[in-house]
Amino acid sequence: MMPIKICPGNLALLCLFALLIKAGFARAEPNPEDINAGKALYQSCQACHGESGQGNAQLQSPVLAGQYAWYIRRQLEHFRSGLRGAGNPPGQQMAAVSRQLAEKDIARLAAYIETLPGSTAANTAPNTDNKNGYRYYQGKCGACHGSTGQGNVLFNAPKLSGQQSGYLLAQMKHFSAGKRGADKKDKYGRQMAMMAKTVTRQQLGDIVNYLAGL
């Protein structure tokens, strides 16, 4: 038997690396004043996204809790500039809301939302009832969004774990139908749209079920 170490020989450096780059994956320390200001601003989001950012499937409002501040910021800016939201009612509502926000409000709001305890990916094992969801998630999504849907700032890829299935399905539809990620200026949206077009309906259903189980 090989001794099982926390960092086995050939992974030792990898582990070290992981420790070193943890800083990169960690969240920037926001300043408490911004967070408090963000909390006050969040009052007007609660009606749809819930007081702890849990979202509301009936209203097609996604989960926000624990989503990275950089992603929330980018989306609010896209809603405001019209890169996102056209052609679907919840998106149009968001576009209207985002135009009420000043630049620095967006940053504060995002900083607060990031502090809300979201669900974390705890389940890394493939669910045997949904082998397809796991294999296609790993094949199509995991390289950017992380093996357990944790997101990755280095690819500008948001966290997916804990998100509602309905919201994920709707966004994938927008991406593949050219409603989202079609504009030349939206580089990351275009990357996502390209991938969305490679996923079949069956695969997408399985992937979303896999994510819902995380």
Next chain:
Amino acid sequence: MKIRQSFTTLIIALAFTAGIVFAKYLDSSGQSSRPAVAGASEGVSYTGHLQAGIETDGGKSTKASAVSRRVTEGKTRVVKDGDTIMAAVQAAKPGDTIQVFPGNYHETVYIDKDDIRLIGVIEQGERATLDGREQLNDAILYSGNNIVVENLKITRYKGNGIMGQAGNNFEIRNNIIVDTGVYGIFPQLGKNGIVEFNVVSGIEDAAIYVGMSDNIHVAHNDVFDSVAGIEIENSRHAIVENNYVHNNTGGILAFITPGLPIKTTYDVIIRNNFVIGNNHKNFGAPGSTVSGIPAGTGILIMAADEVIVEGNIISDNKTAGIIITDHENAANITADPESDPSPDKVMLLDNTMINNGYDTLDEVKMLMLTEFKQGHPDIVRVGESRDSCIVNPERYFTLGVGKWRRCDFTHTSAIDTYLLDEPVPARDIDPSERGKVVYLGICSGCHTYTGRMIGPPVEIIQALYMDNPQGLADWIEQPTKKREDYPPMPPQNYLDKETRLAVAKYMLSATN
């Protein structure tokens, strides 16, 4: 695979000339009229692709070499502790031999010329040791033809011990390889090569990985403590014999990995190996192809065709002795519309199987229920497998092979080797093909089109770099660590600038 009419004719002709009464094996119901106790040394031999002279010149041969014979010996260059091997390679000309004396060498050696022999000198049991100190990715990379690598010790690298990148006629012999990252010995896209008498252990994917290659002989290796012991993947005309394969997660694998540029694996003979106690915990990266291999798998045949398993001792593998599966039933595999997902014409001859399947998977237990059986499975087949056969099935505890016919032959002794009589002429690469050859010879060692093998799928790379081949070329030269749960990508900075851009462009245009 085409089923050749001539094959049957030939077999029958052979049978008659040998004067064997053969009817008992040809009973259409697959039931023999007498207790079928076929001895392995008598009866008819499988002749495989011997008659397909275009594909292989294998057969009776006493050859033990794959490289071209030298007409004139070049220079012998001596490397001693304190020198670098790479300096000797740079100075060498085709036809030279590089002798490496015992010592500690901390470097990556890249051989991009033909006909170089890199031979370690062993003194009093001391060897030349390439030590990556967990910092370097690759120990030895070769893209030349007629390369020999012998007698070295290689340890503590992060990528590959010895990787062939589209080099033909190679011999990798008598090396000790311990903990070299993803692959131990990895000839990729090579034709006509030998991997023998190596001791390989502690590898997080495959200890010996024959990838997209043809006419290969893997023999007399000791392979252990790795996730996959010996893998024959997307390759044809390969013999794996007389190896000792133990304490890996999975012992010997014949695979089609979907999403690679070369789509088939067929004509593989796995014979006379010890496949013992491959129960090692799977330590492959979660989500990767290899992480889907259940611990306790002796031999795994996934989607490969014409695989013969003969004369092996297969014991103490807790999940099963032999698993035969299609793509659909294998974990972590995404489908490839261009690969036939089912393992067809699998031929299980006599093997000695003891104490397998004693702690098997729930899926296998479910399968037992459907066959109203209880016990410890030696052989498990899931998914479709057309036209497969088995000799003496009553000797083993089997699942899913009850309807298989009896094979028309009992051994493979007509085939000594699939090595070529005449080594392959040197590859002539048209400059316009450069990107493609490098993509096949290097990139597809870790990246498939749609699945997660080692690195991210090519499809995703295409989305990330859609209008930016130069950005991808820069990454290839100097990758950084961006994914916490993927191994680091080795810098491919030994390739020149034009080549890096050519391969980036090719990669962004690949379609499967």
